[in-house]
Amino acid sequence: xxxxxxxxxxxxxxxxxxxxxxxxxxxxxxxxxxxxxxxxxxxxxxxxxxxxxxxxxxxxxxxxxxxxxxxxxxxxxxxxxxxxxxxxxxxxxxxxxxxxxxxxxxxxxxxxxxxxxxxxxxxxxxxxxxxxxxxxxxxxxxxxxxxxxxxxxxxxxxxxxxxxxxxxxxxxxxxxxxxxxxxxxxxxxxxxxxxxxxxxxxxxxxxxxxxxxxxxxxxxxxxxxxxxxxxxxxxxxxxxxxxxxxxxxxxxxxxxxxxxxxxxxxxxx
Numbered sequence: 001x002x003x004x005x006x007x008x009x010x011x012x013x014x015x016x017x018x019x020x021x022x023x024x025x026x027x028x029x030x031x032x033x034x035x036x037x038x039x040x041x042x043x044x045x046x047x048x049x050x051x052x053x054x055x056x057x058x059x060x061x062x063x064x065x066x067x068x069x070x071x072x073x074x075x076x077x078x079x080x081x082x083x084x085x086x087x088x089x090x091x092x093x094x095x096x097x098x099x100x101x102x103x104x105x106x107x108x109x110x111x112x113x114x115x116x117x118x119x120x121x122x123x124x125x126x127x128x129x130x131x132x133x134x135x136x137x138x139x140x141x142x143x144x145x146x147x148x149x150x151x152x153x154x155x156x157x158x159x160x161x162x163x164x165x166x167x168x169x170x171x172x173x174x175x176x177x178x179x180x181x182x183x184x185x186x187x188x189x190x191x192x193x194x195x196x197x198x199x200x201x202x203x204x205x206x207x208x209x210x211x212x213x214x215x216x217x218x219x220x221x222x223x224x225x226x227x228x229x230x231x232x233x234x235x236x237x238x239x240x241x242x243x244x245x246x247x248x249x250x251x252x253x254x255x256x257x258x259x260x261x262x263x264x265x266x267x268x269x
Contacts (some may be wrong), residue, residue: 004072060078134258177193
């Protein structure tokens, strides 16, 4: 189980602690704020997440991501990232009821200008860009799930005696099957298909979590698979492989852009 804790305070010197407990195999995670559980959930293969909660009037969220070989955990409070060494955050806004006389129309116009300017600015464009990039990365990573799934379907069709299959599946499994038949005999040749299916399914888990190496490795293997189809003249399979590779390459580009997109952070306390 992976855990991480942040300790920080606000301008009134009130101290806060946020802790996350993440069971990486089951996907279960708990978020604890000042000893009180504010979130408990998750599911198998849930490799990422963005969980929002409140801390004494502060808007907070814990973001779970991946650096390729493990998970990353980031705490954001009022739009500002809390560094591991702690920080001092601004006090939360306080609403107060003030009994004042109605302002004249000429007095209201100047006061409304800052509000209208803020509304005209719209949502945070950097945040919107990051959301769009994350969606592209996950969409590209899901192609590995499709490749593994259709490879499994093709494998079942073959053993049922069917000569048809889906073009999105892989051909490299049949090459490995022939090698295993020569080395270990026909009784173990089927394990080649299981290994290929498990390989692409694992890449799907890591790629959707943001692992660039999974995209690169999977893209290279699937390119080799496409070259095999090119040698046998399966043009439908070549076109489908090209579409999948385009999505994978687009995800790699989006992942690099995501890592270079700035995130607002706080100075240490």
